[in-house]
Structure formats: C-alpha cells, structure tokens
Amino acid sequence: MAVFLLVFLLALVPACSPDTDPVNGDNGGDPGNGQDPDPTEPDEPDDFDFGRYQPNELGEIPVFMYHQIGTPEGTWVRTPDNFRADLQRFYDAGYRLVSLTDVFNNNIDIPAGTSPLVLTFDDGTPGHFRWLKEDGELVLDPDCAVGIIMEFARENPDMGTAATFYVNQGLLRQYDSWYTNEHHLLKLEKLVEWGMDIGNHSWTHAHLTNDIQSTEQLQRELGALQHFLSTHLPDYRIDSLALPYGSKPKEEWMEYVYQGSYQGVEYSHDVVLLVGSVPAKPPNHVGWSPRAMPRVRASNTTDSPGESPYLDQALKRLESTRYISDGDPDIITIPEHMEEFLDPDSLGDKTLRVYDPEDYKD
Numbered sequence: 001m002a003v004f005l006l007v008f009l010l011a012l013v014p015a016c017s018p019d020t021d022p023v024n025g026d027n028g029g030d031p032g033n034g035q036d037p038d039p040t041e042p043d044e045p046d047d048f049d050f051g052r053y054q055p056n057e058l059g060e061i062p063v064f065m066y067h068q069i070g071t072p073e074g075t076w077v078r079t080p081d082n083f084r085a086d087l088q089r090f091y092d093a094g095y096r097l098v099s100l101t102d103v104f105n106n107n108i109d110i111p112a113g114t115s116p117l118v119l120t121f122d123d124g125t126p127g128h129f130r131w132l133k134e135d136g137e138l139v140l141d142p143d144c145a146v147g148i149i150m151e152f153a154r155e156n157p158d159m160g161t162a163a164t165f166y167v168n169q170g171l172l173r174q175y176d177s178w179y180t181n182e183h184h185l186l187k188l189e190k191l192v193e194w195g196m197d198i199g200n201h202s203w204t205h206a207h208l209t210n211d212i213q214s215t216e217q218l219q220r221e222l223g224a225l226q227h228f229l230s231t232h233l234p235d236y237r238i239d240s241l242a243l244p245y246g247s248k249p250k251e252e253w254m255e256y257v258y259q260g261s262y263q264g265v266e267y268s269h270d271v272v273l274l275v276g277s278v279p280a281k282p283p284n285h286v287g288w289s290p291r292a293m294p295r296v297r298a299s300n301t302t303d304s305p306g307e308s309p310y311l312d313q314a315l316k317r318l319e320s321t322r323y324i325s326d327g328d329p330d331i332i333t334i335p336e337h338m339e340e341f342l343d344p345d346s347l348g349d350k351t352l353r354v355y356d357p358e359d360y361k362d
C-alpha cells in the first residue's frame with residue numbers, strides 16, 4: 001500500500017479553502033489570462049507528489065558551527081567569500097535556513113523538497129556583526145556574517161535569515177574608536193528584528209569542566225547573559241546554549257546547564273549544542289537529543305594535522321541522509337524504511353504519513 005495515514009486530521013479540511021477562491025485570487029501569484037481561472041482544489045493528501053519531493057522527515061539536519069568570519073582562511077576562520085560561497089552551495093543543494101527554536105519546536109516550515117540547515121557562530125568576534133560609518137551614517141558591513149546573510153536573503157528570499165550568534169560578555173564586539181554602547185545595543189535589537197537569534201556561550205567563555213568551583217559560579221556563567229538582556233531586550237528569552245569548548249560541568253551540576261537563575265533572573269536552555277562533526281537527528285527521530293545536539297565544523301581546512309574537510313564530508317553524507325521536507329509542518333512524512341527510527345510518542349498532534357519510495361520510481 002502506497003500511503004497510509006495513521007491520523008486523518010485532513011478529513012476536516014473544507015473542499016475549497018479561501019486562499020484558492022477564484023474570485024479573490026491567490027494574492028499575487030499567476031496573473032492568469034483574463035479568463036476565469038480554474039478553481040484549484042487544495043492538495044488532498046493522496047495528491048502529494050512523493051516521487052517528486054521524496055520527503056524524509058526523519059533525516060538529518062546539519063547544524064553548522066562557524067567561528068570567525070575574516071581573513072585569512074584558517075582552522076577557526078572562514079573568509080567572507082568562502083562563507084558567501086557556502087550559502088550559495090547550501091541553497092543550490094536545496095537547503096533553507098531554519099532557527100534552532102523552530103527545530104526544537106518541530107516547526108520546520110520550508111517548501112516541499114527542501115532541507116533545513118542551521119547556522120551558528122561562536123564567540124561574538126567582530127566579523128560576525130560590524131557597523132561601518134559612511135558619511136556619518138551607520139551601515140551594515142557587507143563582509144560580516146550578518147551582512148552576508150542579509151544580502152543573500154535579499155537575492156534569494158526563500159533562503160531566510162535564521163542564524164544564532166553565541167556570545168559571551170563582549171556580546172557582538174568591535175573596536176572602532178567611534179563605536180559606542182548605543183551601537184553595541186543596536187546590534188542586539190537589529191539581530192532579533194532581522195530574524196536571527198542570540199545564543200548563550202557562557203559569560204566568560206569558561207571551561208565548564210575545569211573552571212567551575214560551585215553552582216553559584218556556574219549559574220553566573222550561564223545566567224549573566226539573560227540577566228543582561230532582561231534590561232536591554234526584556235522580552236527576549238535565550239533558548240540555546242553552545243557549550244564553550246564543548247565542556248560540561250560535573251554530572252551532579254548538569255541541571256544548571258538546562259536551567260537556573262542569576263540575580264533574580266531565570267534562564268533556561270531548550271537546546272544545548274556540542275562541538276562535534278555529525279549532523280543532528282530531527283525531533284521525531286529516536287535519536288533526537290536537544291540537550292546534546294551535535295554540530296558540524298564549517299571548515300574545509302586540511303593544512304594542519306588533525307584537520308579534515310568537515311563541511312565537504314558532512315554535505316556528502318547528507319546527500320543520502322538528510323531531512324527532506326514535505327512542505328507541511330503539521331504532517332510528518334517518512335519513507336517506509338525509516339519507520340524503525342520513528343519515536344511515536346514525539347508526534348503530538350501531527351499527522352504521520354508513511355510511503356514506500358519504490359512505489360514512486362518511474
């Protein structure tokens with residue numbers, strides 16, 4: 001049997017939905033030929049083109065870990081041109097940017113046939129977000145990470161702008177003499193306004209295994225950023241932590257990695273990111289591990305010992321393992337051979353749809 005719907009919520013969908021109303025049109029799509037447009041029925045579940053999209057919503061999601069954006073290229077440095085080329089490569093291969101918040105909430109809302117990809121940047125170095133002054137006006141440096149992402153999204157709006165910047169007490173620092181605290185705080189505001197996120201990377205970039213002597217110290221390390229934002233972006237909750245050096249505190253203090261408080265301000269992290277080399281499993285997979293989510297180093301340097309072209313290797317692996325969306329966040333579509341990796345308790349009110357790719361080979 002080609003398709004079986006385990007839950008059939010779509011039975012409730014009306015025969016003709018308002019957005020396909022031939023009178024009201026489809027808000028700016030096909031201009032038509034002046035004749036009455038064909039009233040298009042909404043996609044019935046059976047009409048979904050499995051062969052064309054080959055969805056696999058139990059596939060892997062790459063969480064790429066960048067450090068500096070600048071020159072020259074090195075182990076922890078990606079040049080602006082290489083980062084631009086990375087975005088183009090991701091885009092051309094069918095990836096679209098999603099936030100970790102949406103991954104955590106299982107709200108991956110990208111077109112059918114495309115794949116989610118998460119961008120992360122550690123350490124808040126100046127190449128992440130730099131203001132320039134041109135004729136007295138503040139402009140975004142087109143060669144900083146934020147500038148490159150914004151420019152790419154202007155040319156390819158469906159790529160999106162999601163990215164998370166893991167900062168310490170220096171936030172998104174830069175060192176120009178004219179640069180004031182006001183410019184500094186404006187970065188945080190703009191980052192959020194432009195669809196990006198601020199992530200926690202501890203206050204002093206502490207090594208959580210070696211440097212932490214008490215739970216108070218640990219909560220200061222992990223709570224001071226949220227405490228700082230409580231004044232400057234009071235509605236913003238930091239929901240993810242990138243462990244500095246990938247380090248963890250001793251086992252009995254691990255609860256404070258996930259939540260705690262500092263000077264009366266509570267913090268909590270839904271997602272805790274590791275330093276790693278493999279893509280992450282998605283929310284409905286038995287291997288879903290938001291509290292220990294692996295990341296892939298976004299580097300292709302091979303000039304020092306121990307280096308590997310991690311980025312190339314990950315994209316190669318993902319050719320056969322990646323998450324491919326069905327275009328509908330309310331439906332989880334998986335090929336039959338992935339069913340053994342499904343965590344059925346994770347579905348909540350989502351509809352599960354299983355298909356056999358063999359049935360759609362031409």
Ligand SMILES: [Zn+2]
Nearest residue numbers: 122123244245
């Ligand atoms: Zn770091």
